[in-house]
Amino acid sequence: MDLTLKIAAAGMTGALCAMVIRRHVPELGMVVALVTGVLILGLALTLFSGVTEFLDELQELSGLAPSVVAPMVKTAGIAIVTKYVGALCKDAGEGGIASVVETAGAAVALLVALPLLRTVLQTLLGLLKTS
């Protein structure tokens, strides 16, 4: 709860500073917004490390191979990074770059999930052969 208020205060402060500076020096305003985002995201991700530990525990309990769970976590990471960078580009007035970054993120996520799809395909093929 305390942390939530801290994050909210940091976001508001950063937005206000960015707004004041953007009027005169737009590029520095963007840097302020970038730093605010980086600091808050960093804090949020350090909190998230507890969740990944729990995910590892769950994976051990369920007996799934690490290659099944890893693509899921990786895709989440890719989505977070590409979404943040895309929004930043859009804020800077570069909607084209933003959409390209998001498309690239989708492509990379697909590439990461490919081994998983291949596993599903092989399982299906095995089932078809036995029946």
Added chain:
Amino acid sequence: MDIDLIFKIAAIGILVSVLNQVLVRSGRDEQATMTTLAGLVVVLMMVVREISDLFLLVKSLFGL
């Protein structure tokens, strides 16, 4: 999370904007541009480590 960084950058931004306005008013447009550029470089030098830290954190956390 050090909020000080945001305030530091905001202070540099205000300083740069004031210098910019003074230089533009006195007719030295190219020096005003150089001031803006210098401010941007200084701020980026401060920021680049934080960005690198964030990306390293993401890399280690999500196993990318």
